[in-house]
Amino acid sequence: MIFSGASMEYRKLKDEDKDGSTVEDDIENLNGRPLLAPPNTTGSSYNDHPKWKTKSIVTLLLTLLTSSQSILIVWSKGAGKYEYSVITANFSVEALKCILSLLALARIWRKDGVTEDNKLSTSLNEVILYPIPAALYLVKNLLQYYIFAYVNAPSYQILKNLNIISTGVLYRIILKRKLSKIQWAAFILLCAGCTTAQLDSSSDRVLQTPIQGWMMAIVMALLSGLAGVYTEAIMKKRPSRNINVQNFWLYVFGMVFNAMAIFVQDFDAVMNKGFFYGYTWITMLMILNHALSGIAVSMVMKFADNIVKVYATSVAMLLTALVSMCFFEFHFSLAFFLGSTVVSLSVYLHSIGKEQSRAK
Amino acid sequence: MIFSGASMEYRKLKDEDKDGSTVEDDIENLNGRPLLAPPNTTGSSYNDHPKWKTKSIVTLLLTLLTSSQSILIVWSKGAGKYEYSVITANFSVEALKCILSLLALARIWRKDGVTEDNKLSTSLNEVILYPIPAALYLVKNLLQYYIFAYVNAPSYQILKNLNIISTGVLYRIILKRKLSKIQWAAFILLCAGCTTAQLDSSSDRVLQTPIQGWMMAIVMALLSGLAGVYTEAIMKKRPSRNINVQNFWLYVFGMVFNAMAIFVQDFDAVMNKGFFYGYTWITMLMILNHALSGIAVSMVMKFADNIVKVYATSVAMLLTALVSMCFFEFHFSLAFFLGSTVVSLSVYLHSIGKEQSRAK
Numbered sequence: 148m149i150f151s152g153a154s155m156e157y158r159k160l161k162d163e164d165k166d167g168s169t170v171e172d173d174i175e176n177l178n179g180r181p182l183l184a185p186p187n188t189t190g191s192s193y194n195d196h197p198k199w200k201t202k203s204i205v206t207l208l209l210t211l212l213t214s215s216q217s218i219l220i221v222w223s224k225g226a227g228k229y230e231y232s233v234i235t236a237n238f239s240v241e242a243l244k245c246i247l248s249l250l251a252l253a254r255i256w257r258k259d260g261v262t263e264d265n266k267l268s269t270s271l272n273e274v275i276l277y278p279i280p281a282a283l284y285l286v287k288n289l290l291q292y293y294i295f296a297y298v299n300a301p302s303y304q305i306l307k308n309l310n311i312i313s314t315g316v317l318y319r320i321i322l323k324r325k326l327s328k329i330q331w332a333a334f335i336l337l338c339a340g341c342t343t344a345q346l347d348s349s350s351d352r353v354l355q356t357p358i359q360g361w362m363m364a365i366v367m368a369l370l371s372g373l374a375g376v377y378t379e380a381i382m383k384k385r386p387s388r389n390i391n392v393q394n395f396w397l398y399v400f401g402m403v404f405n406a407m408a409i410f411v412q413d414f415d416a417v418m419n420k421g422f423f424y425g426y427t428w429i430t431m432l433m434i435l436n437h438a439l440s441g442i443a444v445s446m447v448m449k450f451a452d453n454i455v456k457v458y459a460t461s462v463a464m465l466l467t468a469l470v471s472m473c474f475f476e477f478h479f480s481l482a483f484f485l486g487s488t489v490v491s492l493s494v495y496l497h498s499i500g501k502e503q504s505r506a507k
Numbered sequence: 508m509i510f511s512g513a514s515m516e517y518r519k520l521k522d523e524d525k526d527g528s529t530v531e532d533d534i535e536n537l538n539g540r541p542l543l544a545p546p547n548t549t550g551s552s553y554n555d556h557p558k559w560k561t562k563s564i565v566t567l568l569l570t571l572l573t574s575s576q577s578i579l580i581v582w583s584k585g586a587g588k589y590e591y592s593v594i595t596a597n598f599s600v601e602a603l604k605c606i607l608s609l610l611a612l613a614r615i616w617r618k619d620g621v622t623e624d625n626k627l628s629t630s631l632n633e634v635i636l637y638p639i640p641a642a643l644y645l646v647k648n649l650l651q652y653y654i655f656a657y658v659n660a661p662s663y664q665i666l667k668n669l670n671i672i673s674t675g676v677l678y679r680i681i682l683k684r685k686l687s688k689i690q691w692a693a694f695i696l697l698c699a700g701c702t703t704a705q706l707d708s709s710s711d712r713v714l715q716t717p718i719q720g721w722m723m724a725i726v727m728a729l730l731s732g733l734a735g736v737y738t739e740a741i742m743k744k745r746p747s748r749n750i751n752v753q754n755f756w757l758y759v760f761g762m763v764f765n766a767m768a769i770f771v772q773d774f775d776a777v778m779n780k781g782f783f784y785g786y787t788w789i790t791m792l793m794i795l796n797h798a799l800s801g802i803a804v805s806m807v808m809k810f811a812d813n814i815v816k817v818y819a820t821s822v823a824m825l826l827t828a829l830v831s832m833c834f835f836e837f838h839f840s841l842a843f844f845l846g847s848t849v850v851s852l853s854v855y856l857h858s859i860g861k862e863q864s865r866a867k
Contacts (some may be wrong), residue, residue, distance in 0.1 A: 200806055305841075329689065332852045336696070338642075339848045348708045350841050475672075481702075481710050482842070488699045489849055492692045496856070499688055 177499040198450065205446040206459050212440035213354075213463035218470055219433045231425035233412045234405060236434055241401035247394040255389065265389040269396065275379055278400040280374040285404065287370040290363055297360030297457040302353035305345055306364040311457055313372035318453050321376050327455070329500035334454070336493040341461050344468065344486025375453045382449040390449050394442065458494060465490060535707035558810065565806040567817050572800035573823035577831055579793045590785035592773045596766060596794055601769040603798040608755040615749065616700060620854060625749040629756065636741055638760040640734040650723055657720030662713035664727045665705055666724040671698040673732035673816055675727075678813050685791040686814070689860035694814070696853040701821050704828065704846025735813045750809050754802065818854060 255265055298306065315334045318324055326334065356364075382393055409417060416424070447456045465487050472479050551827050580647055675694045678684055685695065686823055703766060716724075769777060776784070807816045831837040 257755070329856065330857075332856055336849065336852055339852075341846050343703050343845050345850075346706065346842055346845075351838075353841060354839070478711075481713060482706055485699050485703050485706075489696065489703075492696055493700075496689065496692055499692075 171174065189439050198405070201446075202451045202455065204386065205443060205450055206455055209440065209443040209447050209456065209459040210463045210466070212443050212468065214466040216433070216436050216440055217463070217467040218474075219429065219436055222429060230427075231423075232409075232416055234408045234413050235417060235422055236426075236430060238402060238405040238409060239434050240437045240441065241398050241405055243434060243485045244441050245395060245398040247438065247442065248391045248398060254390070254397070256392070264385075264387050265392060266397065267392055269392070273493075274396055276377075277396045278403075280381075280397075281400050281404045282375045283370050283374040283377070287367050287374075290367050290370075294360060294363045294367065297357050298364065299352060301347070301349050303364075304355055305342055305350060305353045306360075307368075308338050308342045308345075309364055309368035309460070310371050311341065313368040314375055314453050317369070317372040317376045318379075321373075322380060322453075324452070327500045327504055329503070330454075330494055333493045333496035333500060336455075336489055336496070337461055338495055340486045340489030341464065342486070343489060344465060344483045346482035347480070348484070362406055372453075375456065377447075378445075379448045379453050382445065383479050390445060393449070393459060394445050397445070398441075454497075458497065461490060462494065523827075526572040560804075562811045562815065565803060565810055566815055569800065569807050569816065569827070570804040570823045572803050573820050574797060574826040574830065576793070576796050576800055577824070577827040578834075579789065579796055580787060586624075590787075591790055592766050592769075592776055592784070594773050594787075595777060596781055596790065598765040598769060599760075599794050600797045600801065601758050601765055603794060604801050605755060605758040605762065607802065608751045609714060609757060609796065612749070612755070615751070617711055624745075624747050625752060627752055627755065629752070634756055636737075637756045640737045640741075640757075640765075641760050641764045643730050643734040643737070643818075647727050647734075650727050650730075654720060654723045654727065656718050658724065659712060661707070661709050662716055662720075663724075665702055665713045666716070667728075668698050668702045668705075668726055669728035670731050670819070671701065674730040674735055674813050674817050677729070677732040677736045681733075682813075684812070687860045687864055689856055689863070693853045693856035693860060694817075696849055696856070697805060699820065699848045700849030700853055701824065702846070704825060704843045706842035706846070707840070709760060716741045717815060732813075733818065735808075739808045739813050742805065750805060753809070754805050757805070758801075814857075818857065821850060822854065 199366070252265065252267065259265065274319070294303065311334065318327065378397075381397075382390070444456060447459065468483060469487075612625065612627065619625065654663065671694065675691070679686065707823070738757075741757075742750070804816060807819065828837065828843060829847075834838050
């Protein structure tokens, strides 16, 4: 349960280890640049590709990687229990992402030379913000151990959909971005649709969740939303700053936090059996996949936003379930069909809302 | 089961006994008058009140009457089985509506005198269209007896939501009215939301419905949609024609068809026990309620349209369930909450779509 929970939170741990406590400085920049402006009309020109193209590619990438990620989890479960230390795997993901960021940076330095935007060294002022999302996630992760005293596992999966609402609300409040009426309606539909798709005969038990369970679920949703919104703020604080440098610092703190976790929780096992005990080629594939999807989340935060991230991961959830139905003989339910219909219409309405904002 | 089914189809029988086979003559008029135009900008002036006011009042009326109607059905069930002949009750409803239409006409004749628009006599050409929806309903009612060979009762309740889609499609094709993209999305959401609200542990059995069951359900939905669309066409064929005259002719054919049904099905019981055997004051209340909601449907068809009717009856379905939860200790389910949320957002999106059409 906790293993599986930890695995599902996996990507988030890695990729929400980011922050932006001096968000206030940013707000001006963010507001000055209309969120849904047509390509190439944005003030900032942190890359040469049309913005919508980059956005589409990173969104597609995130959707595909997230889908295959959950399928790998199901697959590795099909082969039995996890035989390896999940925390060492988390650490490996962070390390791999660090290496990939450095490799990308090395290529850029060879090509363009070291500039103000792509140099690795940074000010204390800048670097001090990066561990905050990691801290938020740490608190959320601690809460996760306690919430199961009040909430059963299927109910927890349903309550996690509160993340969608909390992300929308914090996106509005903290980043001060506006969503149109249609887009708000679409966002609530996304939450309702995802929950509907997960309905089964035990779902109504969520209604018996005690008030403590609800409060903890709401706090966890807010922490998760905050981590996402902080990450977006930090990635966009300096639009011209090279994403690989930003990623490098985020992932360094991810490594630090995971190293601490290994010392506290898995020190003996790692000492006795070795760091990579129990790793199989599926474990390797999962680590590679998590690293790549972690980088995709960073790119979505930099070039798109939290709303796009939520849509991408929700659609990925449905794709995963569909693929699972084909390959793992999962049950196809009417609730899943209805939920998917609502989610699809939500995506459609969001894009209509976007078109209309552009037209204005 | 058939009793209960008949009761639920009750209002429809009464109020879809209407038609409009020479719809083609109409189309020009209908197209000439924009469906979602702001009040008082419509070409025709068949009444002096602002159109939106009439529309809102009849819609509210239909919603309230439909809600209380289902509650009366639950209530009368709580008191035991139906002790009376449902067909004689249907006939009584038709007769009561005829009387109410004539009373209303008498008042108008006293006030305004007999004019071309409010005279009761009519041409064969006009009157020949009125029995068509009644005929459509007859076929649908016959099918209803056969469909239970392929479809179980809870699945039938779910399949009835296909009516929403068939009404939208036929409204577009036959009446040639346009819905905006947002309104189409809202309409599909309405269908998904209503179905979600009805989900329970046995709902997935609908997926095992054989192909014959699906075909019959689709044909029934099309017949029901056709009856509704024909009624709207006939009511709007002559916008200046007094609604009470149109109602009178519709209800006369309703009486004729129900009299035929009594002869075929309940002749012996009525002969032995009397026409009003088993009637209680709840029966009387139900008959009054059905008569009034029947008239409300006619008014919605005349002053609003089928889309408004579908929204009103869907919202009424949810209101009924909510009231039932309070008074009859029905189970409050997560599915009901999610379905109601989706239906509410559908209503909201429909109104946004309407505003935008007006703004154009």
